[in-house]
Amino acid sequence: MEVDIEKYEAENFRKLDKIIAQYKEQRGMLIRILQKSQEVFGYLPLKVQAYIAEKLDIPISTVNGVVSFYSLFSQEPQGKYTVSVCLGTACYVKGAQEILEAIKKELQIDVGETTMDNLFTLKATRCIGACGLAPVITINDDIYGRLTPADIPSILYKYTSADKKARVTH
Amino acid sequence: MLSLTPVRSIEDLRKIKEETYTGIKLRLKDSAVEREIAKYHILVCTGTGCASSKSKLIHQKLEDEIRKRKLEDKVKVIKTGCFGFCKLGPIIVIHPDRTFYTKVELEDVDEILDQHIENGQIVEKLLYKSVKTGELQKTIDEIDFFNHQMRIALRNCGVINPEDIREYIALDGYMALADILTKKIPAQEIIEEIKQSGLRGRGGAGFPTGLKWEYTASYEGDEKFVLCNADEGDPGAFMDRSILEGDPHSILEAMIIAGYCIGAKQGYVYIRAEYPIAVERLEIAIDQARRIGLLGSNILGSSFDFDLDIRIGAGAFVCGEETALIQSVMGFRGEPRPRPPYPAEVGLWEKPTLNNNVETYANIPVILRKGARWFAGIGTKDSKGTKVFALAGQIKNTGLIEVPMGTTVRTIIYDIGGGISNDKNVKAVQCGGPSGGCLPAEMLDKEIDFKSLTDIGLIMGSGGMIVMDETDCMVDIARFYLEFAQDESCGKCVPCSIGTKRLLEILEKISSGQGEMEDLERLENLCYEIKDSSLCGLGQTAPNPVLSTLKFFRDEYIAHIKDKYCPAGVCNGLLKVVISDDKCIACGICARICPVNAITGEHKKPPFRIHQDVCIKCGACIARCPVNAIYKH
Known part of the structure; x- marks a missing residue:
């Protein structure tokens, strides 16, 4: 098992090298490099930040400063599915808070946390611009609109059962 | 991928326009299309709103079915940007009939093809029903939602395919640019036209756009930059997203013209990562403009070079502030700095930089084509368009x-x-x-x-x-916005980062029923101090929701403080959870599940009582009561 992990990691760092090589010569590409790295690793552990700092020859404090500043960067591992509840004004006045509570209750986690099985991470986001469909949540790239708290269990169930099926067939 | 022949002159551009225009003429309102030979265009909205209700699948199914039925010669399916009527998505419009179908589902595709396309009969169940008169409205022109509007910035949204540059060109797109480059119109003349139009920045502050262009043009620099602020962070605003999704080339054209006017060769569009469809359309648009020769060197045979790149934000509201945005484009923490110097003088990489909002840019090509006088004729004395x-x-x-x-x-x-x-x-x-x-x-x-x-x-x-x-509480709304400001404050200056925190604490105190009358004065004083002393627009405007609600809805604040009562029934701290004796069957479930043992009563012997001093208003009893006898009051 350990060998596998190392193999994955080496592979990811090779991808990281490619990303750095691609953007290194262009001005102002730190955020782009971090975005691409997060796509590879799923999050930005300190090790990756240190690696990027060294390759770009900038202080790690600069890298970490950027990572900690922007809400889309994460220094913790994320669940397979990120459930984002829009708390923009339109959604808020249409009852987004109750949707959020329903999800918290269903998943038994708070905002910013990940479920024990690493399946779901719960986030509260600001407006995603789908105000016409308020209240709205997104699960990875899927958007669900005009929700009521009662819709939540069946939506989440779709993902848990899809995940189970995927594991059985493997 | 679309095959495109490079354009090297205004004539080349006109040729594309003429070729494409014939094809899309039947979508335009006043065009006379002979019914006999007319083909159908089915427009499917694939903006964020409709895409979330599976409009992309509908688009796919329409294409498949049309191929199966061998209707390719008669019908064309086109992906468009947002029509604006997001509530009724997915939306489909069929031209030349201008039929507006709402809430279309996958299963409706066959019916639309059978009835409308093959038999010329409208599918009534998909028509929009007026909320006023209850009548079915057959065409887009009959619908109230549309016929009180005047679309300039949104002129092409829902009309053209945003993923095909030729359709933009067909409706006079890139003509303003071509005209400028062919006639070698001096930059000052163009800037003067924009000044005359009275256009003001649509991003918030309303600074006169022409002046901004003039200032940026006046500063010397070996390099200059054009920026587009597409970091639309205001919760509840999605116009920039829709323009980028529905008509990205209008932004490109305006930015190229801006580059010509101020003497820049490079531009950046800074866009939120939360808008994946807009980013994708923008990428396609830039790629097509490059391939057709409208971006790059020697644009339209002139000596003018210009190129564009996208910078994707990483989630920080403050980056909508221009000095913070510039930091972020350079890959740093998006922290603002004091102005002056303004970005027009010291911007990206310390060079003169012009920064405008998406909607502002969307107006530019039309203003230059139709003239400043036309634009200045719309709107009010000091706000045009x-x-x-x-x-x-x-x-x-x-x-x-x-x-x-x-x-x-x-x-x-x-x-x-x-x-x-x-x-x-x-x-x-x-x-x-x-x-x-x-x-x-x-x-x-x-x-x-x-x-x-x-x-x-x-x-x-x-x-x-x-x-x-009436069900929205104004104190809660003020609290909501302060929570947002507090969350998004970058932390650089004290008035904003700590001041908004204190404001939020006072508001929370009031909404939980602990407020005192002196708090209102404290709120007001603190608001003015934050406005006066914050570094950037975020802090300077963050107290506005509090000040305006204090001004217009002071009664509600007083009700929260003096009467310990939330008129809208929103603020949890001021609500009581009560049991209705009429409905209660004394089953005792509530008393058993109450986490703090706040409910007492004897099985089968009403009444049951909630002790308000113990109750934490968690709502567990409300959710479990089998006869809905418990409610918040």
């Missing part, structure tokens, strides 16, 4: 609308928006997002423009308009 508003909240027709400056809020809410959902009464309209404030119902006849809003302490902002009814 139109404004796009994102209508949301407790309103029947939510969506994106564009109206001339000076339109009243009442027209927007009742004529276009169709009124308040559930026919409740409007209480307030929140304008301008977290930097704006609440306009009370008494002011619905206010004509909206930059000045009229500033006069009453609100701002235009980016144009979010959220309608609230």
Whole structure:
């Protein structure tokens, strides 16, 4: 098992090298490099930040400063599915808070946390611009609109059962 | 991938225009299309709103079915950007009939093809039913939501395919640019035209666009930059997203012209990562413009070079502030700095930089084509042209609308928006997002423009308009915006980062029933201090939601403080959970599940009582009561 992990990691760092090589010569590409790295690793552990700092020859404090500043960067591992509840004004006045509570209750986690099985991470986001469909949540790239708290269990169930099926067939 | 022949002159461009125009003419309102030979165009909205209700699958199925039925010669399916009527998505429009179908589902595809396309009969069940008269409205032109609008910035949204540059060209796209480059019109002349038009920045502050261009052009620099601020962070505003999704080339054209005017060769569009479809369309647009030769070197055979790149944000509201945005484009922490010097002098990499908002740019090509005088003829004395508003909240027709400056809020809410959902009464309209404030119902006849809003302490902002009814608590709304400001404050300056925290604490105190009358004065003083001393626009405007609600809804604050009562029934701290004796069957479930043992009573022997001093208002009893006898009051 350990060998596998190392193999994955080496592979990811090779991808990281490619990303750095691609953007290194262009001005102002730190955020782009971090975005691409997060796509590879799923999050930005300190090790990756240190690696990027060294390759770009900038202080790690600069890298970490950027990572900690922007809400889309994460220094913790994320669940397979990120459930984002829009708390923009339109959604808020249409009852987004109750949707959020329903999800918290269903998943038994708070905002910013990940479920024990690493399946779901719960986030509260600001407006995603789908105000016409308020209240709205997104699960990875899927958007669900005009929700009521009662819709939540069946939506989440779709993902848990899809995940189970995927594991059985493997 | 679209095959494109490079254009090297205005004649090449005209040729594309003529070739494509014939193909899309039947989508235009006043074109005379002979019914006999007419083909059908089926327009499917694939903006974010409709895409979330599976419009992409509908588009796919339409294409498959048409191929199966061998109707390819008769029918063309086109992906478009947002029509604005997001509430009714997915939306399909069939031309030349101009039939507007709403809430289309996958299963409806066959019916549309059988009935409408093959037999020429309208599918009535998919038509829009007027919220006012209850009548079915067959064409897009009959619908109230659209016929009070005037679309300039949104002119191409829902008309052209945003992923095909030729369709933009067909409707005179890139003609303003071609004209400038062919006739070698001097930059000063173009800037003068924009100044004359009276166009003001649509991102919030309303700075005159022409002046900004003039300043940036006047500073010397070995390099200069053009920026587009597409970091639309105001919750409740989505006009920039829709323009980028529905008509990305209008932004490209304006930025290229801006580059010509100020002497820049490079531009950047800074866009939020939360808008994946807009990013994708923008990428496609830039790629097509490069391949056709409208971006790159020697554009249209001239000596002018210009190129564009995209920078994707990483989630920070403050990056909508221009100095913070510039930091972020350079890959740093998006922290603002004091101005002056303004970016026009010291911007990206310390070079003169022109920064405008998406909607502002979208107006530029039309202004240059139709003339400053035409544009200046629309709107009010000091605010020219139109404004796009994102209508949301407790309103029947939510969506994106564009109206001339000076339109009243009442027209927007009742004529276009169709009124308040559930026919409740409007209480307030929140304008301008977290930097704006609440306009009370008494002011619905206010004509909206930059000045009229500033006069009453609100701002235009980016144009979010959220309608609230009697079930929305104004103290809670102020608290909501402060929570947002506090969350998004970058932490660089004390008035904003700590000041908004203190404001939020006082508001929380009031909404939990612990408020004192002195708190109102404290709130007000602190608000003015934060406004005066914050570093950037975020802090300077963050107190606006508090100040405007204090001004127009002081009664509600007083009710929270003196009577310990939330009139709208929202603030949890002031609500009591009570058991209705009429309904209670004394089953005792509530008493058993109450986590703090606040409920007492004897099995089968009503009444059951909730002890308010112990109750934490968690709502567990409400959820479990088998006869719905427990409620918040």
